[in-house]
Amino acid sequence: MIAKVLVICLAIAMSECLPKTITLNNGKQMPIIGLGTYQATGDVIYSSVINALSVGYRHIDTAYLYDNEKDIGRALKQVFSEGRIKREDVFVVSKLWHTFHSRPLVMEAMHKSLDNLGLDYLDLYLIHFPFGLKEGTNETTPVDEKGRVLFSDVDYIETWKGMEDVYDKGFAKSIGLSNFNSKQIDRILGMARVLPVVNQVECHPYLNQKRLLDFCSQRKIVLTAYSPLGTGRLLNETKVLDIAEKHGVSAAQVLIRYEAQRGIVVIPKATSRKYIEENFHIFNLTLSEQDMKDIDSLNQNLRYNVVDYAKNNKYYPFNEPF
Numbered sequence: 001m002i003a004k005v006l007v008i009c010l011a012i013a014m015s016e017c018l019p020k021t022i023t024l025n026n027g028k029q030m031p032i033i034g035l036g037t038y039q040a041t042g043d044v045i046y047s048s049v050i051n052a053l054s055v056g057y058r059h060i061d062t063a064y065l066y067d068n069e070k071d072i073g074r075a076l077k078q079v080f081s082e083g084r085i086k087r088e089d090v091f092v093v094s095k096l097w098h099t100f101h102s103r104p105l106v107m108e109a110m111h112k113s114l115d116n117l118g119l120d121y122l123d124l125y126l127i128h129f130p131f132g133l134k135e136g137t138n139e140t141t142p143v144d145e146k147g148r149v150l151f152s153d154v155d156y157i158e159t160w161k162g163m164e165d166v167y168d169k170g171f172a173k174s175i176g177l178s179n180f181n182s183k184q185i186d187r188i189l190g191m192a193r194v195l196p197v198v199n200q201v202e203c204h205p206y207l208n209q210k211r212l213l214d215f216c217s218q219r220k221i222v223l224t225a226y227s228p229l230g231t232g233r234l235l236n237e238t239k240v241l242d243i244a245e246k247h248g249v250s251a252a253q254v255l256i257r258y259e260a261q262r263g264i265v266v267i268p269k270a271t272s273r274k275y276i277e278e279n280f281h282i283f284n285l286t287l288s289e290q291d292m293k294d295i296d297s298l299n300q301n302l303r304y305n306v307v308d309y310a311k312n313n314k315y316y317p318f319n320e321p322f
């Protein structure tokens, strides 16, 4: 009886314990749930952002690549003009595209994103991938006449110096990485004047990133989980559905809470009001230690975002164990 009460209290304490934000290594606060926005543009993403902010999201994840920064900017402008939510209440993240890796181009790309979004600073700017593509073109993936992708040989160390430039100017309050492996992170840490706060990587039960998570935690770098629902492909996973049923929640809520409970920032993408709301309501769900173990056991290092065309590039991140 007493034990049971204790367990319940602990469960309540733990769920109340899950904070809405995590402290970055520069002291800034980052909301642990953000809205993913890949493959949504125009009025669809405009409405999604407005809905997300009204539901309680305070973190929006975009990228130059997604071609939706202008629509997101429109939504932010609308919401800020209503006065209830202010610029400083929302954590806006964007990413440097591969064709802007040389140091001076980082500043140029940053200005493009800020202009698109209608903002004068980003909360976080990330290098989208460690490898670069041919510069000075308007193509996002430049190819030669035979259709082969054209790379640039810019070292991401130079790119990081460009990131530090935009940080120095106050255009980004924090700077970070995306899709970097452990060796690449340590190379950055070996030269950085401004530390990366985050590494944003694919992360879900089939690719739970246990080693990279431990590695980053030891270096005070927060992991952000992209494709936390496996782009939707984990929503029919039997083990996840069983746990969801037991708690009376959806599979998506289990998948999102799983990451949040590991100290990972998580950015599920949804466009409908229903899913947007559902994905945010994970603060009063607590997964047991056994639930967490059961979900961990699904790991099979299955990566969906492989980026095949870059496999032979020397800065390709996914040839290392983690």
Ligand SMILES: NC(=O)c1ccc[n+]([C@@H]2O[C@H](COP(=O)([O-])OP(=O)(O)OC[C@H]3O[C@@H](n4cnc5c(N)ncnc54)[C@H](OP(=O)(O)O)[C@@H]3O)[C@@H](O)[C@H]2O)c1
Pocket (backbone or CB within 6 Å): 035, 036, 037, 038, 039, 061, 062, 128, 178, 179, 200, 201, 225, 226, 227, 228, 229, 230, 231, 232, 235, 250, 252, 253, 267, 268, 269, 270, 271, 272, 275, 276, 278, 279, 305
């Ligand atoms: N740094 C990078 O290289 C990188 C790469 C990939 C993604 N990302 C970021 O991470 C975000 C999330 O990843 P993702 O978009 O790849 O995939 P995801 O969030 O794992 O899954 C999104 C899919 O799940 C559906 N969905 C969302 N909530 C649901 C729910 N409660 N029930 C049922 N279905 C639901 C969505 O539907 P609808 O959209 O139709 O509503 C969409 O089809 C991206 O949007 C992007 O911001 C970053």
Ligand SMILES: *[C@@H]1O[C@H](CO)[C@@H](O)[C@H](O)[C@H]1NC(C)=O
Pocket (backbone or CB within 6 Å): 136, 137, 138
């Ligand atoms: C890229 O697009 C801009 C605006 O449309 C244009 O001014 C510029 O000349 C283009 N650059 C190249 C290299 O095509």
Ligand SMILES: *[C@@H]1O[C@H](CO)[C@@H](O)[C@H](O)[C@H]1NC(C)=O
Pocket (backbone or CB within 6 Å): 233, 236, 237, 238
């Ligand atoms: C989920 O659905 C996909 C596609 O329909 C299928 O390939 C996969 O095996 C299913 N997974 C489970 C665990 O049932």
Ligand SMILES: *[C@@H]1O[C@H](CO)[C@@H](O)[C@H](O)[C@H]1NC(C)=O
Pocket (backbone or CB within 6 Å): 249, 281, 282, 284, 285
């Ligand atoms: C959490 O609480 C909110 C209201 O505060 C409720 O709408 C929601 O259904 C609850 N979710 C879970 C998973 O219990």
